Amino acid sequence: MERQKQGRAPAYRLDRHADDCVQCGHCDRRCPFGVVQTARMREIAAYFG
Numbered sequence: 001m002e003r004q005k006q007g008r009a010p011a012y013r014l015d016r017h018a019d020d021c022v023q024c025g026h027c028d029r030r031c032p033f034g035v036v037q038t039a040r041m042r043e044i045a046a047y048f049g
């Protein structure tokens with residue numbers, strides 16, 4: 001796979017990262033699965049530093 005050839009997780013190539021989330025809550029209101037995305041973004045930002 002292309003990802004494996006590059007040897008880096010795709011997130012490292014993104015222009016934006018979890019700590020860019022401004023906690024506006026838009027995706028919390030829109031998610032059809034009820035995922036509290038604002039909380040997930042905080043967790044992801046804490047995990048990746």
Ligand code: SF4
Nearest residue numbers: 021022024025026027
């Ligand atoms: S809460 Fe959702 S829509 Fe708002 S900035 Fe964060 S990720 Fe984007």
